[in-house]
Amino acid sequence: MKTMLAAYLPGNSTVDLREVAVPTPGINQVLIKMKSSGICGSDVHYIYHQHRATAAAPDKPLYQGFINGHEPCGQIVAMGLGCHHFKEGDRVLVYHISGCGFCPNCRRGFPISCTGEGKAAYG
DSSP states (O other): OOEEEEEEEEETTEEEEEEEEOOOOOTTOEEEEEEEEEOOHHHHHHHHHTOBOOTTSTTSBSSOSEEOOEEEEEEEEEEOTTOOSOOTTOEEEOOSEEOOSOSHHHHTTOGGGOOSTTOEEOO
């Protein structure tokens, strides 16, 4: 099994570097070998102040139990089925908000203000 080094947030205001399995890209996905990634001031605030998640899970800290980092850049090293807009070796950067693509804000080019159910924000 191939592994990679990841900044993992276990909770308790800590960050651990861990070896984790390299994921396999799914349909219309790519695997990027990271060259750089960051965390923003909001992330640091959430990590150290243990903000709570959502009304659905009020007792679970928002930033706990996952790999952190966003707005990364790197190089595509593998591609899933159906991915036709890129090729292995392409250098890319990733915007950390993915809108639904259909609501008025997305259609005007403002996915960060997406009001649709398909919105996704990544840490």
